[in-house]
């Protein structure tokens with residue numbers, strides 16, 4: 001049996017945010033072992049070049065320092081050596097996101113791609129990892145939370161862990177610190193949630209709700225054979241949101257206010273958002289961590305890898321995340337429709353939806369979706385939000401065309417059966433859908449996945465006893481999903497966002513086709529005045545409300561350090577805000593459809 005690679009990671013200098021990582025290789029490549037650090041992390045499609053955080057590097061064998069040659073931005077080659085050798089590196093860790101690594105006096109957190117060099121040519125060899133405590137007295141009371149299997153470590157303790165190969169090694173994020181841990185079962189499988197940054201979390205309630213949610217997802221796609229444990233890692237920040245999926249765990253960030261307060265029984269908007277995030281990442285346990293685009297089998301983490309299917313893996317997941325909340329009874333149908341109305345609103349407000357398809361958005365994720373600027377909504381569409389709507393439209397189309405005998409649930413089950421091992425080919429979803437339902441879907445995919453046509457949601461939802469309404473936005477905080485909160489007159493439309501930034505009021509997105517764009521207003525302009533009265537992010541809506549659509553106003557802005565005068569003709573605001581309501585007069589068949597759809 002091949003000797004496993006032995007990694008050792010120590011939060012060696014928390015004050016300087018440095019991990020020490022050692023990689024001991026028993027049988028290095030005699031002509032010169034190459035080590036390599038990934039350029040990106042699965043699930044997040046941006047070149048991050050984790051090797052840039054390597055501060056120092058040396059290789060040694062039998063008390064001898066070996067020469068290391070840097071081959072490119074993220075690989076190093078040792079001088080020829082047949083004896084066991086050890087690579088020792090210091091890695092700077094100050095990225096408090098779910099994709100990187102972070103170390104300070106309060107905790108240590110890392111994702112494998114940020115800290116573990118790959119032993120090139122031997123990535124199939126098993127990897128053992130010794131996770132060591134920081135220098136005393138730090139680390140007293142700290143626990144280790146990871147989904148990696150322990151070899152010689154107490155539960156949640158420092159010690160030796162093991163992964164089957166390098167791909168698995170870098171698929172287990174690790175959180176070390178003062179953790180609150182809750183445990184629960186779902187589908188007979190042990191689950192846990194490890195929380196950092198919130199000492200008084202309502203753990204019993206969260207565990208109960210997550211258990212219901214996880215079982216709902218298992219009902220849809222069935223338990224993966226290798227799912228024998230699952231861990232939610234949660235970092236609570238004053239203000240944060242995000243998650244990254246892994247095979248046996250997920251790493252989440254949420255806002256403190258999103259978690260339920262002691263004694264609270266209802267589902268606040270924040271808690272609904274948190275449950276939706278957990279639901280999203282848990283669905284990924286099937287859709288993208290196990291079944292993935294064929295282009296990702298296996299992952300090649302040195303350069304961009306393109307696929308037009310991210311909308312299937314993120315969009316379909318975004319569709320099922322909230323749908324699982326209503327199907328499991330955690331939220332009401334009305335609450336679900338509010339979320340759906342908000343998603344429709346997000347898509348409608350971006351004119352980029354008419355310029356980029358979800359397939360193109362997937363393909364160009366690396367350079368567009370993940371590298372957005374203020375004007376991106378004018379040019380691109382989110383494969384998450386629009387992808388979720390395409391998934392819903394496909395679901396409702398399949399149901400309608402097969403007299404409700406086939407749905408996206410069936411299609412996803414069949415895809416899971418066929419593609420979990422070898423990956424989904426680029427046209428995999430559509431061929432399975434057409435085959436299973438026995439209907440022609442070419443036009444659907446041409447128009448809505450490869451094309452930019454707006455989805456005919458009004459009719460589709462009407463068939464389920466749901467009315468779709470459009471109205472103008474009330475103000476900058478109006479996310480849609482609900483009828484207008486008041487009947488006060490709306491401000492006329494300028495078509496630009498104004499936000500406070502470092503004490504200045506700065507214009508962000510200037511919408512395509514808006515009065516602001518026609519007048520020459522540009523993202524980055526600093527607001528000065530409207531008709532000679534001071535204009536700020538705080539008084540933006542109030543000032544605009546003093547005018548009517550059709551009025552001409554003079555805007556003054558600083559562009560860099562030049563004062564610029566712009567003549568704007570304000571317009572009627574567009575109806576780009578959606579809300580959905582249950583149709584009280586719906587036909588019986590429509591009510592039955594809605595109940596079947598929302599109950600799964």
Ligand SMILES: [Zn+2]
Nearest residue numbers: 280284314317
């Ligand atoms: Zn996702």
